[in-house]
Amino acid sequence: MKRFAFAAATLGLLATAAAIATTTAAAGDYSPAPPPEKLVTIFSNLGRAYPEAIYYPFAGLPVLGPNNANGAPRLDIATAFTVDADHTATKIQAALLYASGTQRADVALYTDNAGAPGTTLKTWRVQNLSNSVCCDVVTVRAPNGIKLHAGSTYWLVAKADSLGPDTVLRWAYGTTDEVHARQFAQYCSSDQGGSSCGDQNDKWLSTFVLPAPAFAVFGSD
Amino acid sequence: MKRLALAALMLSAVTAATAGDYSPPPPPPQKLITITSNLNTANPKAVYFPEAGRGIHGPQNFQGTNEVAWAAAFVSGANHLVTRIDVPILYFIGTPRIDVLLQLDKDGVPGPVLKTWHVKNVTNTHCCGLVSVTDAEGIPLHMGATYWVVVKSNAQGQDTSMLWMPNTVDVVTEGAVAFYCSSDVAGPACTQNDKWTSLTHAPALAFGVFGPD
Numbered sequence: 532m533k534r535f536a537f538a539a540a541t542l543g544l545l546a547t548a549a550a551i552a553t554t555t556a557a558a559g560d561y562s563p564a565p566p567p568e569k570l571v572t573i574f575s576n577l578g579r580a581y582p583e584a585i586y587y588p589f590a591g592l593p594v595l596g597p598n599n600a601n602g603a604p605r606l607d608i609a610t611a612f613t614v615d616a617d618h619t620a621t622k623i624q625a626a627l628l629y630a631s632g633t634q635r636a637d638v639a640l641y642t643d644n645a646g647a648p649g650t651t652l653k654t655w656r657v658q659n660l661s662n663s664v665c666c667d668v669v670t671v672r673a674p675n676g677i678k679l680h681a682g683s684t685y686w687l688v689a690k691a692d693s694l695g696p697d698t699v700l701r702w703a704y705g706t707t708d709e710v711h712a713r714q715f716a717q718y719c720s721s722d723q724g725g726s727s728c729g730d731q732n733d734k735w736l737s738t739f740v741l742p743a744p745a746f747a748v749f750g751s752d
Numbered sequence: 753m754k755r756l757a758l759a760a761l762m763l764s765a766v767t768a769a770t771a772g773d774y775s776p777p778p779p780p781p782q783k784l785i786t787i788t789s790n791l792n793t794a795n796p797k798a799v800y801f802p803e804a805g806r807g808i809h810g811p812q813n814f815q816g817t818n819e820v821a822w823a824a825a826f827v828s829g830a831n832h833l834v835t836r837i838d839v840p841i842l843y844f845i846g847t848p849r850i851d852v853l854l855q856l857d858k859d860g861v862p863g864p865v866l867k868t869w870h871v872k873n874v875t876n877t878h879c880c881g882l883v884s885v886t887d888a889e890g891i892p893l894h895m896g897a898t899y900w901v902v903v904k905s906n907a908q909g910q911d912t913s914m915l916w917m918p919n920t921v922d923v924v925t926e927g928a929v930a931f932y933c934s935s936d937v938a939g940p941a942c943t944q945n946d947k948w949t950s951l952t953h954a955p956a957l958a959f960g961v962f963g964p965d
Contacts, residue, residue: 578795580794580795580921581792581794581920583924583925584919584922584955587801587920587923589804589918589955664923664924665923665924704801706792706795706801706921707795707797707798709797709799709801709802709803709878709880710880711797742803
C-alpha cells in the first residue's frame, strides 16, 4: 500500500507567511474527540458535525521550540477570537499535534494589545501531547473561570516551554470555514538558535490566516 | 505510530488561500438520494479542503511533469441510478477543461467507461465550487459493485493542470483511489507507465454521487 502526503509542491503557493506543516495519514490512527459537556460555546471552529474530522490533521501552522530539529527559529503561534457577550471561560481545546522533540508545550490565553497578544490571563503547562492523526485535542481548564468581556478580542497562544526547547508541534487547521480568514500572530525569536527572524526578531507579527488553526473556548454566560 | 513529513511530491500540490474567495457550492440535489458522498454539507464554507489536493495534469502541462489522472472508488450499497456527480476540481493553469468519467471496476482499478462528461470552464473558486455533471436518464449501478469516478485531461486540454481536493468529513478512514501516470510526453519515468495504480489513503478525495433512487 502506498501513501502520499498532501504536501507543498511544485504547483503551489503557501497559504500564509508561516510555513504549512504536512504529514501523511496513518491508518486507524484515531482517537475519538472528548464528548461535549454542558458548557456554552464561546468560540469554536472544531468541526463537531463530523467526529472523524473535527480538524484537518494533515496541515497546520508549526509551533517550534528554540532548539528544534528543523533548524528554524523559535515560533509561537497565536489565534484571535472576539467575544460577543460577557462570558466566563472554563475550558479550552486546541488541535495541537505533536511532531517531534519533547512532548510538551504551553497553552496560554492573552488579552489583545493593538492587534497582537498582550497580557497573559492564564498559562497552562501541557505534557504528553498526542500525535494521533485525529481527533485528539489538547484540553485545558480554568475551574475558577476567566472573565471575558463582550466585544473584546483575546488570543490563544501555543508555544514551546522552557522544558521542551526542542518541541515541534503542528496546530492543525479547522474544517468548518475555508472562506473567512482569521487574525493570527506569530512570535519569532532566533535568540537561542535557528535561522534568523530578520527585523521581526522577538516581536509578534500579526496577519490573517486561512484556514484558521482549530480551537474552541467553552464556559458559562 | 509513524509519521512521515514529505516536502514535495509530484502528484500533490498546495494552492494559495485568498480571504473571501468564495463561491457557494451548487444547490444541493433536489429530490435525489445520496449514493455516496463525503462532501462537507454541514459546513457549506468548508465543503472540502481547498488548500492541497491531487494534481491532474495533461501530457503537455506547463510544469513539464507526467500526465496524471486520478480516480476515486465507491461501492454501491444498493441498485441505483446515477444522475449527478459532484467533484471538487479546482483549476490551476492551462486550458480549463477536463473529463469526468464514471467507470466500472476492473481488478481494482478503473475499467470500462460508463459515461464521459467533457467539462469546460473549470474555475478556481478556492472554496466551495464543485464540478457538477449530470445524466438525465440515469446510469444504473448494481448493489455491491465497485465504481470509479475518474478525472483526467482531455484532447482539448492537454496543457491543463487541475487539483482534486480531499474531504473534510472523515480524515481517518482511507479511501480507495487510483492514479494513472504517463511519461510518454514529459516528466520522469513512471513506475507503471500508462497504467492505473491503486492505493488507499486518508483523507479520501472528496466527491458525491447522487440519483433518484
